Amino acid sequence: MQRQPLVIANWKMNGNRALVAELSEALQQQQAHYADVTVVVCPPAVLLPVWQAQPGVVALGAQDVNEHADGAHTGEHSLALVHEAGAQWVLIGHSERRQCYGDSEARIAQKLGQVLADSRFTAVLCVGESAEQREQGATFAVVEAQLSEALAQVSACERLVVAYEPVWAIGTGLTASPAQAQEVHGFIRHWLQEKFGSAGAAVQLLYGGSVKADNASELFAEADIDGGLIGGASLQPEQFVAICTAAQ
Ligand code: PEP
DSSP: OOOOOEEEEEOTTOOOHHHHHHHHHHHHHTGGGGTTOEEEEEOOGGGHHHHHTSOSSSEEEESOOOSSSSSSOTTOOOHHHHHHTTOOEEEEOOHHHHHHSOOOHHHHHHHHHHHHTSTTOEEEEEEOOOHHHHHTTOHHHHHHHHHHHHTTTOOOOTTEEEEEOOGGGTTTSOOOOHHHHHHHHHHHHHHHHHHHGGGGGGSEEEEESSOOHHHHHHHHTSTTOOEEEESGGGGSHHHHHHHHHHHO
16 A cells, blocks of 8 residues: 655754754755655654744644643643644653653553544654563564554544654664664554454555664665654754655
């Protein structure tokens, strides 16, 4: 099945107004080279309106949302707020949120349910094993548990993207080999088809973990890798544009 290539920048807690202008300009200049690729930028939430003011060659995403609609949740952002700021995509369950900010499986399921229930948004569910879990041969069991808990109450997958991000490869410079990544992507594809039937074949699957301009092409050439979720390299305009071009 033909799926549209997708590249998402996750700036984490990095970037500033100057980098918004720099990356936006680099992307506009090279757009012809990645014309068929959907490009989404997830900056820190306060930079969403700055991105929104740029000429629109990218879609915008939030790095997380709170599971509540409003209320006394100091420091958090609701889905309605990030929508006002321009986001139409949301990352859910990034490993840094899981490890450092209390995103339990139950909380991730709540957040995901909320995003998928709002037809203005696409949700990007992040899954992946730690180095220790891989060494123990538990990769598939971990990924399967993350998928089944997050998607337990979900019955349609039209606005769902899954990002496989082995924790040992995020920000470490270690990348899964194309074969290692494809093995897990194939497993995720099979799981989605079992749960959602033929609609599972249309879900875009992204690889994330130290993707750079020089390893993107070989990863994106794999059958079930439809693009990437890019951290560090998305802060370097030349690198990021080259990655978008590799996804074309
Ligand atoms: C990420 O944070 O989602 C990520 C993949 O980071 P990096 O590309 O820096 O490994």
